[in-house]
Amino acid sequence: MWTECSRRVVTVSSHFCRSVAPPLRMRKLEVGVPLRFMRAFSNLPVTEENGTLHTKLARIGCDNYESTLMEMGVKRTEDLSILCELDLIAKDIPLVQARKIVGIASSSDQEQEHVLPLSTAQKAMVHLNDFGIYRADRSYKSILISSILGGSFISFGASMYILLGGGTPMLQESLPGLHAVASALIFPIGLSSIVLTQTDMLTSSMMYATLPFTSGDKRKSTTEKAENLAKLWGTNFVGNFIGCLGFACLASTLFINDPFSSFAQAIAIKKTSYLATGTTMTAFGKAVGANWLVCLAIFQAATATTSPGKMAALWLPITTFVALGLEHSVANMFLIPLGMFCGADISVNEFLVGNLLPVGLGNAFGGSVFVSLLHWQYLMKK
Structure with a gap:
């Protein structure tokens, strides 16, 4: 009797929940393997996912007949073995295409011998491309808030860098190399927070927003890709600047006294000296290397599946x-x-023109060319 009563209570509760609470609809973030984007990517290496019907149709240029085959009950490659050319011609599929489609079934076993699994790096690269498209589809408000937080997180790591670097002047004087490495070891706290919370940073978007161009992703037109790039870069710049500037104002109250104040001043003066010394190209070159390493860190973190693994992967770069x-x-x-x-x-001119302008351009070159372009080319192209 008690069991029956419990069953009735559960049933009534279930009906009540369905009537009161609408189903939760979540936006599907498409990540994974090149299979589902075969129309978007060309010349992909053969993978274990490439043995599916959709992939094989795309490979022979007959993917536009996929819906027709679905209407005929074809769901897998094996289903094509029971069809003949006349069946397909009856569905208004030209003879040449019909022969190609029927030939898929006979070549399936032979192709399977050449199937290779996607490597961890390949899966990570496809994930980054998917994630870049998703990030651009958000509203300006969402991107701006995320960018403000991202700037704040970087500032947390930089504050720890000032604390450790400025607080060890004797080590800096006696062993400057060790001091530089020891101080730098604490800086990745900021990027770790950004990666784990998926907040926005301008320099990472320099990789994310250019990947759809280098991958040839056809889910977005060239115009849409350009608009998304401008949207991400522009909003990220404003949001990161607000977050960093606000945090710098607060942090200045912590580092107002020496040795921290003099250490912070020395860093700022050194970073804004390029314009006066005529070494702007040096700033550009340093910026290329910086974002090459930053985007490499994000790429390496994408190969890991756990939080400790992601942090370890990005720490050294x-x-x-x-x-x-x-x-x-x-x-x-x-x-x-x-x-x-x-x-x-x-x-302000030394700050914006003497540093942020050449450094921003160098960061864009480093992230888009040395990671987005080159890594996609050698990983995802034949």
């Missing part, structure tokens, strides 16, 4: 770019204003 003194535009949005707030004599 970020430590490397900071220890080498390379230029990162988003980090500079915090470090230079912090130095100015601490008393460094730096003009």
